[in-house]
Amino acid sequence: MALLELKDVTKVYAEEGRSITVLDRVSFDVEEERFVCLVGPSGCGKSTLLRMIAGLDQPTSGRILYEGRPVAGVDPHIAVVFQSFALFPWLTVTQNVELGLESRGVDPTTRRRFADKYIDQVGLDGFEEAYPRELSGGMKQRVGIARALAVEPRLLCMDEPFSALDALTAQNLREEVLSLWEDPNLKVSSIIMVTHGIEEAVFMADRIVAFSARPGRVISTVPVDLPRPRNRKDEAFLRLTDQVYSLIV
Amino acid sequence: MRRARGQALASARRQLMRLVWFLLLAGALYFIYRRPAVIFRGGPPGVPSDARAIPYYASLSLARMTAAYVLSLLFSIVYGYTAWANRPAGRFLLPLLDVLQSVPVLGFFPAAVFFFVGLFHGGRLGLELAAVFLIFTSQAWNITFGVYESLTTIPRDLDEAARAFGVGPGLRFSRLLLPAMVPKLVYNSMLSWAGGWYFLIACEIISLGPVNFSLPGLGSYLINTAQDGRLGLTMLGLAALVALIIALDLLLWRPLGVWASRFKYELTASGPAPTSRVLTMWRKWPVARWTMVAGVAVWSALRRVVRAVLTPPRRGLAAAEKVADRRWPGLLARLGSFAARLVGWFIVAGLGYLVIRSVIALGRLLLQPMPPEARLIPAALAASFLRLSLAYLISLAWTVPAAYFIATNERAYQVLMPVFEVLASVPATALFPVIVFIIAGRAGGMNVAAVLLALTGMQWYLLFNLVSGVRSIPADLEEAARAYGLKGRLYLTRVVLPAIFPSLVTGSITAWGGGWNALIIAEYVVYRGRTFTAFGIGSLLDQATYTSGNLQMIWLSLISMVLLIVTLNRAFWRPLYDLAARRFKIEY
Ligand SMILES: Nc1ncnc2c1ncn2[C@@H]1O[C@H](COP(=O)(O)OP(=O)(O)OP(=O)(O)O)[C@@H](O)[C@H]1O
Ligand SMILES: [Mg+2]
Numbered sequence: 001m002a003l004l005e006l007k008d009v010t011k012v013y014a015e016e017g018r019s020i021t022v023l024d025r026v027s028f029d030v031e032e033e034r035f036v037c038l039v040g041p042s043g044c045g046k047s048t049l050l051r052m053i054a055g056l057d058q059p060t061s062g063r064i065l066y067e068g069r070p071v072a073g074v075d076p077h078i079a080v081v082f083q084s085f086a087l088f089p090w091l092t093v094t095q096n097v098e099l100g101l102e103s104r105g106v107d108p109t110t111r112r113r114f115a116d117k118y119i120d121q122v123g124l125d126g127f128e129e130a131y132p133r134e135l136s137g138g139m140k141q142r143v144g145i146a147r148a149l150a151v152e153p154r155l156l157c158m159d160e161p162f163s164a165l166d167a168l169t170a171q172n173l174r175e176e177v178l179s180l181w182e183d184p185n186l187k188v189s190s191i192i193m194v195t196h197g198i199e200e201a202v203f204m205a206d207r208i209v210a211f212s213a214r215p216g217r218v219i220s221t222v223p224v225d226l227p228r229p230r231n232r233k234d235e236a237f238l239r240l241t242d243q244v245y246s247l248i249v
Numbered sequence: 250m251r252r253a254r255g256q257a258l259a260s261a262r263r264q265l266m267r268l269v270w271f272l273l274l275a276g277a278l279y280f281i282y283r284r285p286a287v288i289f290r291g292g293p294p295g296v297p298s299d300a301r302a303i304p305y306y307a308s309l310s311l312a313r314m315t316a317a318y319v320l321s322l323l324f325s326i327v328y329g330y331t332a333w334a335n336r337p338a339g340r341f342l343l344p345l346l347d348v349l350q351s352v353p354v355l356g357f358f359p360a361a362v363f364f365f366v367g368l369f370h371g372g373r374l375g376l377e378l379a380a381v382f383l384i385f386t387s388q389a390w391n392i393t394f395g396v397y398e399s400l401t402t403i404p405r406d407l408d409e410a411a412r413a414f415g416v417g418p419g420l421r422f423s424r425l426l427l428p429a430m431v432p433k434l435v436y437n438s439m440l441s442w443a444g445g446w447y448f449l450i451a452c453e454i455i456s457l458g459p460v461n462f463s464l465p466g467l468g469s470y471l472i473n474t475a476q477d478g479r480l481g482l483t484m485l486g487l488a489a490l491v492a493l494i495i496a497l498d499l500l501l502w503r504p505l506g507v508w509a510s511r512f513k514y515e516l517t518a519s520g521p522a523p524t525s526r527v528l529t530m531w532r533k534w535p536v537a538r539w540t541m542v543a544g545v546a547v548w549s550a551l552r553r554v555v556r557a558v559l560t561p562p563r564r565g566l567a568a569a570e571k572v573a574d575r576r577w578p579g580l581l582a583r584l585g586s587f588a589a590r591l592v593g594w595f596i597v598a599g600l601g602y603l604v605i606r607s608v609i610a611l612g613r614l615l616l617q618p619m620p621p622e623a624r625l626i627p628a629a630l631a632a633s634f635l636r637l638s639l640a641y642l643i644s645l646a647w648t649v650p651a652a653y654f655i656a657t658n659e660r661a662y663q664v665l666m667p668v669f670e671v672l673a674s675v676p677a678t679a680l681f682p683v684i685v686f687i688i689a690g691r692a693g694g695m696n697v698a699a700v701l702l703a704l705t706g707m708q709w710y711l712l713f714n715l716v717s718g719v720r721s722i723p724a725d726l727e728e729a730a731r732a733y734g735l736k737g738r739l740y741l742t743r744v745v746l747p748a749i750f751p752s753l754v755t756g757s758i759t760a761w762g763g764g765w766n767a768l769i770i771a772e773y774v775v776y777r778g779r780t781f782t783a784f785g786i787g788s789l790l791d792q793a794t795y796t797s798g799n800l801q802m803i804w805l806s807l808i809s810m811v812l813l814i815v816t817l818n819r820a821f822w823r824p825l826y827d828l829a830a831r832r833f834k835i836e837y
Contacts, residue, residue, distance in 0.1 A: 056732060090833050099735065103733055
């Protein structure tokens with residue numbers, strides 16, 4: 001059984017009397033231990049899909065199954081990383097990271113231990129008591145990732161997590177996310193990541209799901225079998241990138 | 250060379266601005282130390298209390314409101330922009346605005362009446378101007394703060410983007426600054442407009458009651474009919490007032506609000522944009538279209554005239570400068586800067602003289618042996634403060650949960666907001682005649698009435714600020730909170746309360762300002778020739794103004810009241826406000 005199954009997921013927004021179909025019968029599976037990237041033109045509904053997977057919104061029709069059960073509301077095994085970081089400005093790094101645990105009623109000492117562990121993991125040692133506005137963009141997203149990891153999810157949803165960062169920071173963070181994901185001690189099984197960058201998708205994913213322009217439909221799912229760590233200059237890498245490009249454009 | 254000339258011109262313009270400020274200040278100072286000689290015009294004012302007169306009165310009241318609002322709008326944009334764009338000026342203008350906002354405007358009404366009526370030799374125009382001025386002072390500060398705040402919250406990269414594209418000052422203003430102001434401008438205008446009714450009615454009531462002038466309008470109609478015991482007519486007047494307010498709300502403010510919400514700068518798409526049937530109607534209705542077209546035409550014609558008037562001299566000046574420069578290079582610029590300096594020194598000297606004289610005059614006044622009532626001032630301040638605290642606590646107790654409920658529940662928002670907006674725009678002062686009619690003469694009644702009236706002057710500021718605070722929680726933060734399962738108390742303490750903290754502080758500051766104002770009419774009531782008071786600084790001030798005419802007491806009460814308010818603001822609210830800006834402001 002796949003970790004996540006999407007069956008004919010359709011989303012329609014009603015706006016000013018008109019109804020807009022954003023996603024049209026989207027179906028694909030995410031197996032365990034996979035890194036899946038969603039790519040597609042702007043406005044095709046990738047974020048909407050991710051939000052529905054995370055239980056923040058419901059499909060108009062179709063089903064989303066997590067471990068065979070329909071996703072109904074927020075699932076404790078699914079965590080989200082936001083493009084805009086979505087850190088609470090009035091909470092310190094530690095408090096932000098502890099948030100998910102706190103809402104599960106985890107006691108303060110355990111919470112603190114978990115937070116420290118994952119703040120360490122993302123390399124933010126020494127910034128525990130800092131407020132978000134004192135951090136650079138890359139550091140903010142590290143907090144976002146630590147916050148997601150701290151609830152020890154099985155499925156991690158990331159919506160363009162690196163697109164607000166500079167190229168160098170983004171590349172560093174990409175590699176760190178990959179090594180975190182490959183870390184056998186971490187509970188994260190699969191990652192779904194929305195991205196604009198096809199190169200980024202080819203660099204990170206096991207599988208790329210390509211969407212058409214609105215209404216978003218799955219054009220094709222492309223397996224990426226390149227060995228890790230991947231080299232962007234590699235011939236096979238470039239060929240695959242071109243192939244995905246031609247699918248979308 | 251051109252630079253030098255430009256500088257000379259700029260400095261000349263600055264001198265001109267200084268001159269204007271100087272004249273304003275001089276006027277204010279003149280008004281401060283000129284003794285109010287005169288002038289209660291005795292006798293019953295001839296305001297007929299007839300139901301048929303209601304439309305006439307309503308139109309008079311509305312005209313006063315409109316005049317005051319237009320003034321406030323112009324003032325707010327100029328003042329707010331200056332405070333934001335000119336940092337040194339801002340350092341002085343903002344605290345001044347703070348003080349102005351905390352000054353209980355109503356306390357100055359009698360003084361304003363003396364001043365304006367004196368200016369116009371007892372004519373009706375003077376009284377009208379006094380009322381307009383008073384309403385203006387009740388509206389302007391709030392809108393000004395709105396302008397300033399929205400300017401400060403313009404994302405820096407947006408402003409820099411504008412500058413990077415070489416957008417000139419005019420275009421920058423119309424494309425960036427003005428649109429950024431619009432949401433707060435409209436929102437605060439709604440609040441101010443509602444507040445304006447409050448003071449308008451108060452003016453009309455005071456003028457008829459203690460001051461005894463006739464300022465025909467709905468307010469004077471209400472108090473007149475209530476005094477005659479013809480409550481039926483009072484109710485009819487009230488209904489007319491409410492109808493007028495609702496009509497304006499539906500036809501003007503609501504569509505404006507919808508229109509303004511298009512200007513909100515948001516980082517994340519958050520649901521469908523609000524719509525308004527009336528706005529659509531306005532757009533489609535030919536008369537509205539033609540009005541708009543005509544308005545634009547008049548506006549551009551005006552601009553052209555102003556430009557035409559201003560340009561030739563400037564062109565002539567430039568030509569003259571060219572000639573002069575050829576003969577005596579740099580002379581003009583030097584001359585200009587010399588003249589500017591001269592004017593500057595002259596102004597400083599004159600200002601210094603005036604300040605010193607008025608301080609001496611005021612000092613002399615205050616140094617006279619204290620009147621025995623002066624000993625009551627601390628106790629009166631305490632009594633008023635307690636009354637306000639009580640009203641504030643009651644307001645808090647109901648507005649926080651109500652605001653949260655309204656803001657998070659779309660249906661409740663759609664249904665309840667209009668109701669509250671209408672309720673809030675019914676000026677509490679208009680209910681005053683009725684309240685007074687009911688409780689007049691009952692023991693302790695005045696205390697209850699005073700707290701009630703203070704409450705109605707405070708609660709709406711809190712409610713609306715809080716609602717907009719809750720609604721401005723960014724969608725992605727809310728989403729994050731949901732994604733991490735935050736619920737109940739935790740959601741409240743981690744997300745909602747911190748997020749609304751800034752608006753709670755702003756709302757509280759405004760509410761207290763409104764409360765102090767309300768006290769001035771709430772603690773002292775003249776009803777059918779009898780005076781009812783609740784002991785407090787407001788009644789002390791009113792007594793000094795209307796009965797004893799003791800200038801020393803008037804100033805002592807006013808100064809001690811302003812001092813207390815400013816101290817409270819500086820020592821208590823300011824730190825909270827800074828904390829809110831530092832820690833709780835949401836920015837990316
Ligand atoms: N709450 C909503 N109500 C109405 N329409 C919405 C809502 N949320 C999103 N949409 C619309 O759905 C479409 C898809 O939005 P979505 O954010 O999912 O696109 P996206 O693929 O993530 O785009 P991008 O790559 O630019 O982030 C857009 O056209 C958007 O306008
Ligand atoms: Mg998106």
